[in-house]
Amino acid sequence: MITSTLEKYFNTVDSLENLYVERLKEAVAIPSVSGDAAYRENVFKMSQWLIELFQKLGISYEVVNVGTQVLDNKTLKLPPVLLGTYGNDPNKKTILVYGHYDVQPALIEDGWNSPPFELVETDKNQLIGRGSSDDKGPIIGWLNAIEAHQKAGIEFPVNLKICFEGMEESGSEGLDEVICKEASRYFKDVDAVCISDNYWLGVKKPCLTYGLRGIAYYKVIVSGPGRDLHSGVFGGTVHEPMTDLILLLSKLVTPSGEILIPGINDDVAPLTENENKTYESIEFDLNEYHDAIESKTTIYDDKINTLQHRWRYPSLSIHGIEGAFSASGAKTVLPAKVLGKFSIRLVPDMDPERVNALVKKYLTEEFSKLKSKNSFNVECLHGAKAWVASPDHWNYIAAAKAVEMVFNVKPDYTREGGSIPVTLTFQDALNKNVLLLPMGRGDDGAHSTNEKLDRSNYISGIKLFGAYLHEIAATKI
Numbered sequence: 164m165i166t167s168t169l170e171k172y173f174n175t176v177d178s179l180e181n182l183y184v185e186r187l188k189e190a191v192a193i194p195s196v197s198g199d200a201a202y203r204e205n206v207f208k209m210s211q212w213l214i215e216l217f218q219k220l221g222i223s224y225e226v227v228n229v230g231t232q233v234l235d236n237k238t239l240k241l242p243p244v245l246l247g248t249y250g251n252d253p254n255k256k257t258i259l260v261y262g263h264y265d266v267q268p269a270l271i272e273d274g275w276n277s278p279p280f281e282l283v284e285t286d287k288n289q290l291i292g293r294g295s296s297d298d299k300g301p302i303i304g305w306l307n308a309i310e311a312h313q314k315a316g317i318e319f320p321v322n323l324k325i326c327f328e329g330m331e332e333s334g335s336e337g338l339d340e341v342i343c344k345e346a347s348r349y350f351k352d353v354d355a356v357c358i359s360d361n362y363w364l365g366v367k368k369p370c371l372t373y374g375l376r377g378i379a380y381y382k383v384i385v386s387g388p389g390r391d392l393h394s395g396v397f398g399g400t401v402h403e404p405m406t407d408l409i410l411l412l413s414k415l416v417t418p419s420g421e422i423l424i425p426g427i428n429d430d431v432a433p434l435t436e437n438e439n440k441t442y443e444s445i446e447f448d449l450n451e452y453h454d455a456i457e458s459k460t461t462i463y464d465d466k467i468n469t470l471q472h473r474w475r476y477p478s479l480s481i482h483g484i485e486g487a488f489s490a491s492g493a494k495t496v497l498p499a500k501v502l503g504k505f506s507i508r509l510v511p512d513m514d515p516e517r518v519n520a521l522v523k524k525y526l527t528e529e530f531s532k533l534k535s536k537n538s539f540n541v542e543c544l545h546g547a548k549a550w551v552a553s554p555d556h557w558n559y560i561a562a563a564k565a566v567e568m569v570f571n572v573k574p575d576y577t578r579e580g581g582s583i584p585v586t587l588t589f590q591d592a593l594n595k596n597v598l599l600l601p602m603g604r605g606d607d608g609a610h611s612t613n614e615k616l617d618r619s620n621y622i623s624g625i626k627l628f629g630a631y632l633h634e635i636a637a638t639k640i
């Protein structure tokens with residue numbers, strides 16, 4: 164039942180809709196790409212933008228400096244972890260919300276229909292811009308929910324702890340240390356954790372997410388000549404790094420997704436009959452999935468295999484080659500040094516260390532079979548285990564009631580193929596339940612071109628966050 168308090172909150176959110184869209188527009192305009200040294204200044208700018216919003220809303224905060232990293236041979240300061248506190252009432256529960264203010268890279272020439280860092284609204288009320296769904300819409304959503312309570316004159320139902328980082332898209336460097344160090348101080352009173360950094364499974368039905376895959380991200384470097392060479396002058400007489408690298412990458416995975424690294428599947432948790440049954444009731448439309456990928460190129464033509472290979476089996480994806488010629492035209496270059504990038508999505512019970520050992524052994528053996536005089540090295544850039552939580556916890560029950568209130572439908576319970584490494588850290592270091600409560604839809608195109616957040620999802624998401632916190636407050640534990 165929607166109480167008069169919540170009704171007032173929902174009406175206030177509706178009345179502030181345009182302000183919230185303008186706020187998202189401002190945030191998207193800051194290209195806070197964490198994975199590119201040239202953009203680092205903007206990641207700091209984004210943290211400052213959030214700090215100013217914290218100040219405006221009366222959120223007390225700490226700015227945690229997490230040191231430096233070496234990226235593209237440059238030593239760079241890591242963006243800060245922002246810890247915020249809103250409310251400190253011992254009679255209220257304390258909920259920790261986490262999100263990230265960095266984004267994936269985006270260039271108009273990747274195929275965007277509009278400049279990626281300008282939020283534009285289409286005639287279908289889709290807000291297009293990098294970070295709109297992943298994860299600026301959701302993190303601003305929490306702050307908007309605070310503001311709507313203030314403007315409506317409604318008491319905030321819980322104490323809110325906020326943890327926003329600026330390195331999620333690049334391995335969350337420095338964050339685990341902050342969480343472990345602060346577990347007994349800043350995070351001491353936390354009763355449960357909520358993260359909004361994933362998406363509905365489809366485009367119609369909200370979901371609560373209780374599992375994520377982990378990740379191990381690799382860089383394979385092959386180098387030979389001291390500089391790029393003319394392929395007509397030197398081709399056929401030197402070992403070519405690109406040829407070696409392409410051969411190595413071709414040994415990793417088959418076109419139907421089978422990972423070729425021996426032993427990689429040994430630790431994958433076996434599928435039980437009980438787990439197998441959970442997939443049957445999930446609402447999933449393969450046509451919607453095809454719409455989201457804008458093609459019909461799925462490996463499996465059925466729901467169960469598609470979901471299981473997205474959620475509970477590992478996958479290996481090849482992402483790109485640094486140093487390779489990729490412009491238009493027909494440059495006859497022979498690149499001197501190339502770096503291949505690939506990652507493996509890990510599932511329960513795979514261990515990143517063991518996966519590393521298998522990957523390194525296999526690629527080293529495969530490289531030696533090439534009998535090349537080039538140099539080869541493989542490096543793991545970051546790794547994280549998979550995460551699965553209990554969806555029977557009161558944290559999920561409160562969220563399910565909130566979903567029903569806002570959307571008039573019971574949520575699906577889903578797992579997710581992506582990775583949010585900090586989820587497991589929160590669960591283990593704080594020993595608290597973690598819930599993933601997505602704001603956006605399955606076709607938002609996170610990490611892709613024309614990333615969007617539907618205006619309706621943004622506004623309903625802000626209502627959902629508020630309703631969830633009110634339900635938490637009403638829960639007896």
Ligand SMILES: NCC(=O)N[C@@H](Cc1c[nH]cn1)C(=O)O
Nearest residue numbers: 297331332333334360378581582
């Ligand atoms: N919204 C979560 C997300 O996109 N997570 C990234 C995390 C990551 C790991 N390495 C690079 N990025 C993901 O790709 O799943």
Ligand SMILES: [Zn+2]
Nearest residue numbers: 263297298360
């Ligand atoms: Zn994200």
Ligand SMILES: [Zn+2]
Nearest residue numbers: 297332609610
């Ligand atoms: Zn992301």
